[in-house]
Amino acid sequence: AQSVSQHNHHVILSEAASLELGCNYSYGGTVNLFWYVQYPGQHLQLLLKYFSGDPLVKGIKGFEAEFIKSKFSFNLRKPSVQWSDTAEYFCAALGGGADGLTFGKGTHLIIQP
Amino acid sequence: SAVISQKPSRDICQRGTSLTIQCQVDSQVTMMFWYRQQPGQSLTLIATANQGSEATYESGFVIDKFPISRPNLTFSTLTVSNMSPEDSSIYLCSADRSGGTEAFFGQGTRLTVV
Numbered sequence: 001a002q003s004v005s006q007h008n009h010h011v012i013l014s015e016a017a018s019l020e021l022g023c024n025y026s027y028g029g030t031v032n033l034f035w036y037v038q039y040p041g042q043h044l045q046l047l048l049k050y051f052s053g054d055p056l057v058k059g060i061k062g063f064e065a066e067f068i069k070s071k072f073s074f075n076l077r078k079p080s081v082q083w084s085d086t087a088e089y090f091c092a093a094l095g096g097g098a099d100g101l102t103f104g105k106g107t108h109l110i111i112q113p
Numbered sequence: 114s115a116v117i118s119q120k121p122s123r124d125i126c127q128r129g130t131s132l133t134i135q136c137q138v139d140s141q142v143t144m145m146f147w148y149r150q151q152p153g154q155s156l157t158l159i160a161t162a163n164q165g166s167e168a169t170y171e172s173g174f175v176i177d178k179f180p181i182s183r184p185n186l187t188f189s190t191l192t193v194s195n196m197s198p199e200d201s202s203i204y205l206c207s208a209d210r211s212g213g214t215e216a217f218f219g220q221g222t223r224l225t226v227v
Contacts, residue, residue, distance in 0.1 A: 004155075036218075043117075044205070044218035090156065099169065100146045100158035100207070101216060 002027045006104035021076040021107050023091030031095030033074040038088040086111045119206050119219030133192045134222045136206030141186035146207040162189045196226045
């Protein structure tokens, strides 16, 4: 079965720091990968997604992620975080015959002003 | 994008009772999904709800406990039956219009069973 692992459950950064959140997936076949964000009190929103092509994917709000097939990884990055990036971030994968998404446990990101 | 309205947004229920959660999408969608997010845990898929057929349940979830309806292409309900405190969780509705390319989520229903 498909599984998704997020390495960091809680991350605290200062404003303007660089961010990288790790995500690894288990399925070796064709897989679609996503990063979702959930701001306090709001619903899940799609940050970015990868299906094929350029492994470096750019999303909204300055986020990007790099798909590295050999490492089964899809890490999320942002060069300079802002206080408004405080949120819960979820990596998710679609593949292996599953209809719905398989989510990682999430990373709670706190940006200190 | 699709807008998904879910209600109730939260509820506190007595054990042994049932709660039905409604999910309304502002456009027709092929697939709808129900997820559960237990405290401190990730989102776990409960079932896939397709219009015109019975829901498909994931391992660990059964129809008697989580009956689902999908009467049309814009609406679905999830019932949490015979609730116990272990059912306290956030339940999320999701819709996918384009075969897995993007899933949209409702704001979730925070259920507390006492």
